[in-house]
Amino acid sequence: MLKVTGIEKGIVIDHITSGQGLKIFEKLNLHKLSTPVVLLMNVSSNKLGKKDIIKIQDYLDIDLTVLGLIDPNITINIVENNEIKEKRDIEIPEKVSGLFKCKNPRCITSVDDYAEAEFTLVPNGKIQYRCSYCEELTEYKL
Amino acid sequence: MNLKGRHLIDPNDFTLEELQQIIELGLKMYENPEKYSEVCKGKILGTLFYEPSTRTRLSFESAMLRMGGTVLGFSDANTSSVKKGESIADTIRCMDDYADILVMRHPREGAPLLASQFSTVPLINGGDGGHQHPTQTLTDLITIKYYKKDIKNLKVAFCGDLLFGRTVHSLLKTLSRFPGISFVLISPEELRIPYHLRDEIMNKHNVEIIEATSLEEHLCEIDILYMTRIQKERFFNEEDYVKLKDSYILSKGKLKDAKEDMLILHPLPRVNEISYDVDDDPRAKYFHQAALGVYVRMALMSTLLGVKGIC
Ligand SMILES: [Zn+2]
Numbered sequence: 001m002l003k004v005t006g007i008e009k010g011i012v013i014d015h016i017t018s019g020q021g022l023k024i025f026e027k028l029n030l031h032k033l034s035t036p037v038v039l040l041m042n043v044s045s046n047k048l049g050k051k052d053i054i055k056i057q058d059y060l061d062i063d064l065t066v067l068g069l070i071d072p073n074i075t076i077n078i079v080e081n082n083e084i085k086e087k088r089d090i091e092i093p094e095k096v097s098g099l100f101k102c103k104n105p106r107c108i109t110s111v112d113d114y115a116e117a118e119f120t121l122v123p124n125g126k127i128q129y130r131c132s133y134c135e136e137l138t139e140y141k142l
Numbered sequence: 143m144n145l146k147g148r149h150l151i152d153p154n155d156f157t158l159e160e161l162q163q164i165i166e167l168g169l170k171m172y173e174n175p176e177k178y179s180e181v182c183k184g185k186i187l188g189t190l191f192y193e194p195s196t197r198t199r200l201s202f203e204s205a206m207l208r209m210g211g212t213v214l215g216f217s218d219a220n221t222s223s224v225k226k227g228e229s230i231a232d233t234i235r236c237m238d239d240y241a242d243i244l245v246m247r248h249p250r251e252g253a254p255l256l257a258s259q260f261s262t263v264p265l266i267n268g269g270d271g272g273h274q275h276p277t278q279t280l281t282d283l284i285t286i287k288y289y290k291k292d293i294k295n296l297k298v299a300f301c302g303d304l305l306f307g308r309t310v311h312s313l314l315k316t317l318s319r320f321p322g323i324s325f326v327l328i329s330p331e332e333l334r335i336p337y338h339l340r341d342e343i344m345n346k347h348n349v350e351i352i353e354a355t356s357l358e359e360h361l362c363e364i365d366i367l368y369m370t371r372i373q374k375e376r377f378f379n380e381e382d383y384v385k386l387k388d389s390y391i392l393s394k395g396k397l398k399d400a401k402e403d404m405l406i407l408h409p410l411p412r413v414n415e416i417s418y419d420v421d422d423d424p425r426a427k428y429f430h431q432a433a434l435g436v437y438v439r440m441a442l443m444s445t446l447l448g449v450k451g452i453c
Binding site for chain 2 (some may be wrong): 106
């Protein structure tokens, strides 16, 4: 079996649904980092059967809020001195833009390239976002 | 409190005090129009109507002309250069050099907000799709203020299509910010207000809402009855339409139990939701409402322009 050693210090994004790893790699712009990064795909997992994992060495200052919308199964481990120092739950972001489109067909964002909606999470228990232009709610789905 | 240079896209852009300031100025202008007949001399209103709305456009034009200003613009996107796919941003970049203040009507929801991001002069939303129509809301508010003296402690009923009616949504949201307001919402079950709006009114502003399916049920307690059109195609089937349509038509007969000083308002144009026999009832104020709409637009434009002599 393919072996990849642990990291001494950095971030481990674990329990990514198999096949989503590359998408997350791109969304987080990890190809732009200068520190070592590994993307493991189709690793066997007790919980998921198969999973993807991303390990980022050294780099701790990374905005991970977007993960909450991509894959709710994800767990994040912050590693220091070869130990998991912190397990972080992913959260659903309060504000997002650029990830999805407003579902309202009458919204100006559907026809005008100048208009990019900023979405604000509506606190109603569902993952629904209010469009900054038309105020209609869009439910986010993977 | 300085509104000079500001845009009006959503009634919530203005504080209650700012709304009151405009309404009070509108009433002063209504009482004494000569005093204000030249306050906008030399100013140009640009009207950008991407869909026709004669009533709104003429109300704005009248307002500017009554203050000594002039107007230019287009009244239908099909007959203007914007039809050929010019972006809103580019149109605004030119128009804000041609005019001192702009009003935009657009079928797309959020278009005036986008336009305001490119405009160097004040821009007023003249209605965007089913979203907002803030100057209709100002028109409604000035009428309530004129007849009730104060916009507070009123039971306001809305009747008709409450799901799609943009004037209703705008007014509901704005009125719920005033003290002591409660609502009676009269509509078929399929056309009740959207969930997110109800949630906002009840939870954020703590306003009491009664929902009813018949106009007569609560009529005797109501201070203001706001009628709206109910379109046949909004009903799910013909049978429901035939059965229900009369429940949402106001006739003289139904008014017998209503308060003596109740106001009957309507954003106009009406189709058949208010019978003609109601027109000469002293409580029918919808035509005067349209007249006051010109004065509140005068107050709004002169305030956003920051012209002298309006205090
Ligand atoms: Zn939208």
